[in-house]
Every structure is written in structure tokens, then in C-alpha cells.
Amino acid sequence: MLRAMSWDRVILHADMDAFFAAVEQLDFPELRGKPILIGGSGPRSVVATASYEARKYGVGSAMSMAVARRRVPNAIIRPHRFERYTEISQAVMAVFRTYAERVQPISIDEAFLDMSPAKARFDSPWTLGRALKRDVFEATGGLHVSVGVSNTKFVAKVASDYDKPDGLTVVPPDQAVAFLAPQPVKRLWGAGPKTVERLHALGLRTIADVAACDLGVLTAALGSAGHHFWRLAHNEDDRPVDDTRVRKSLGAERTLTDDILGADAVRARLVPIAEEVARRAEAKGIRGYGLRVKLKTAAFQIMTRQVHLPHPVWQAEDLLRHAEGLLAEFDLNAPLRLVGLTLYDLVDPDDPVQLELPFSTP
């Protein structure tokens, strides 16, 4: 049996299976074995989580509830019970903390564990994974978690999704590149729809294609993000499991060489700023629910307006559209010396829907 002792790092990613739906089926036995959709029933509602019985019909997270209902007419729709999910989440995270000193939750039902310091405690990564799965099952009274174990966060995360539900996938470091190879490029950490489009335009469809691509071609098309994706494709990902730093916001601002006056001038200055924020957000795989516009007058008075959105945004067009809405709320009669734009209430790109729940229920 392969031992993790010789690995440079042992990183585990744990992700609860169909979390909200599974909690409903746990608490209400009559829902077990049935197609369940968690979400609101209003015209703009989206599916937060679908039970595996419903997923068979091709419904999934982020799909419009109306479409999902058409596909699964007999689905049972349940509103979310966020407090209950939070309670169970806390129990699950407590289990994780009995395994690792460093636990980095990345959403309500998902976390990275740095098992490197504890690797000698387990015969193998499989023993570790099975023990963790059993403890989560017991602590929650019957919920399954899927687990991926490897030596980087990136591969551990892809691995936890590999054999869902109730999966346990161990990827030894020397097999990581081969494991990643057949995966579609959308699996690359931080690759949003735009990046995927650009990679496809280059003829790159799998992670193997990206790994084999000339680095110069990638950076020409994607800038520094191209280098980031190329490194991921080679399993070069030295990000630590970080339980301390929580990124609160991502923004950019420009102090102007000459003062400007009026909404049109502000709008024009916002374009490159929004593009910069969007580029950095995409490279880091970040989206945000909050958008803030900051202006500073020539007299150094700072003014800010912000908006909380029902869906997370990161693309430049969306940032600009919402910033435009905020401009109407400013008194723009004074000359300005600084324009800034900040994205806050950030979410991980792989889990946007669950976090948006508290705001999307009508």
C-alpha cells in the first residue's frame, strides 16, 4: 500500500455531497430516495442544490428553478433552511479540526485540511480518508462527504469531485499530472466561462492540452493568468492551506493627474479600472456580491456608494453596469481626483450558488 509519508505535502479536500438536499433527506425521512430541489419558487429563483435523485434528470446547482421543474415534474421543492445547514456545517468543521490543525473552509460544506504534520498517524491516505468519512457520517447522523487527497490543493479539490457521491480519491504526487490530463479545462482553478472560451479558441480542451501548450502562447492570450493555468496543469500549486487570511475585498483605484468633473468623465475612468478588477478576479477565481464605487474630491473628501447583488459578479461588463447604477447616487458637482472600484463579499468560484442562497429566496 502506498504511503503518504514520502509525499512533500498531504492535502485533503472534503466536500459534502448534495449538502442542502442531503440535510433535508436526513431530517425528513419521507424525502429520502426522492428528487429534491432546494431553492425558492419565485420566477427568478435558481436551484441551490439538487438531490442525486434529481440530478439523474440533468438538473443541477445554478439552474433556473423553472427549467429544473420542467425537467423533473415530480421534484419536491424545498426552501433552504440556512440555520440548520450552518449548524451541521459547524459539526462537520469540528470533525475536520480533530484531524488537522490547519483547516481552511472555502464554503459552508467544503474545506481543505493540511494533513502534512499528521501524516505519520495514518497508514495510508486511504486509511485517513476512510476514517474522516466515517467520523463525518457519525457526527452528522448520516451524511456523506467526498474526499480527495493529494499533495496540492488543486489536485485534492479535483480529486474530491472525481468519484462523487461518497467518493474517496487518492492521487499520489507522481500520478497527479496524469490524473489531471483528461479533465476539461473548466476544472482549472480560477477558469471562469471567459477563460474557458479563450482556451477553447486556442484549441485547448483538456488540462493535458494546457500542459502541452507553449507557455508563450498561453501568456500572450491570457496574460499572467496563462502562466497560472500552465502551472496548475503541471500540478505546480504551492498555495498553503490557510486558516488565517480571509480576503475581504479586491479593488483598484486611480489617482488622476488632472481633476475630472461629471458622470461621463467618471464613467470613462471606470472602464480600465473595472477591467483590471475583472482580470485580477478571474485570475484568482474570485467573485463578489458587493460592489463599491469610491470617489475622492479635489478637496480630499471621500465618497463611497455600494450595492449588494443577488448574484456574484466579476466580469468587467457587470462591474460597469452596476457601478453605473451607483453613480446616480453620488453628488457629482465637485471636481474629482480619484476613482476606485472594489468587489467585496467574495466567494469561491466553485461554490457561488450555496453562498448566494440567503439573498436569492423570494
Ligand SMILES: [Mg+2]
Ligand atoms: Mg458540496
